[in-house]
Amino acid sequence: MTDVLLVEDDPLLREATQLSLERYGYEVRAVSDGQAGLAEFRERVPDVAVLDVMLPRLDGVALVRLIRAESRLPVLMVSARTDPVDVVVGLEAGADDYLTKPYDIPVLVARIRSALRRVTNTARSEPPEDDPVLRFGDLTVDTASMDVHRAGRLLDLTPTERRLVLEFAAEPGVVLSRMTLLERVWDYACGGDSRVVDVHVKRLRVKIGHERIVTVRGFGYKLAP
Known part of the structure; x- marks a missing residue:
């Protein structure tokens, strides 16, 4: 059973979210503040964490930074704040996704499933028949092990970052x-x-070099060959 750590200080929303996720088959540990969330995380690392941004004792941004220093588990942040700055701060702290309140439970469940699939797909990636190592200057991407090296040094990437590198490296x-x-x-x-x-x-x-990913204004991004 998938273990979800839910950290939410609103008692009504916490209870409603916990009950709803349990109906979807998740095992949910729900706590009301950041310090309690950190203690639960360290007692048993969950499969995924859902954290509110505004939390007593230890806010969600500080909490995700502490979690990210110890684990690569998927982290979803939820907040009533919709300002782009708040979204950026949460993601730069190490969150994999950001969902604004009020949210529908099916949407939250879809985001949780998506985060878990990224981890599973990363772990189960099968090596291609030809050389699995792709080289771009001082950057090497091993599509079999999902390891990424820069100038011979193994980079510490989250599962989401690994998937992102793989998409760029494939094309x-x-x-x-x-x-x-x-x-x-x-x-x-x-x-x-x-x-x-x-x-x-x-x-x-x-992590891989600012010059390695090029912004094409109005279109998106590309990896410099």
């Missing part, structure tokens, strides 16, 4: 639109926020 020089990346990497296009792509590309550039 070097080809412009991939934000909607295409949402559909391929996050498994959704309709209802997806393109800022999720922009922030993850920004984070990825820091």
Whole structure:
């Protein structure tokens, strides 16, 4: 059974979300503040975490940073804040996805399933018949192991970042639109926020080299061959 850590300070929303997710077959550990969420995470690492941004004792942004320092598990942030700055801050802290309140439970479930599929697909990727290692200057992408090296150094990438690199590496020089990346990497296009792509590309550039991913204004991104 999939273990979900839910950190939400609104008691009514926390209870309603927990009950709804349990009806979908998830095992849910629900707590009301960031410190309790951190304690639950460290006691037993969940399969996925759903964190509110505005939390007492330890806010969601600080919590996701602490989680990300110890684990690559998928993290979804939820918040009533819709300002682009808040979305960017949450994603740059290490969240894989960002969902604004009020949200429908089926949408939350779809996002959870999508996040879990990315992890599963990364773990189960099968090597191609030919050479699985793709090379782009000092960057090497092993499509069998999903390892990415830069100048011989293994990069610490999240599952989402690995999937993103793989999509770019599969079609070097080809412009991939934000909607295409949402559909391929996050498994959704309709209802997806393109800022999720922009922030993850920004984070990825820091790791693989800013010059490696080129922005094509009005279209999307491409990997420089």
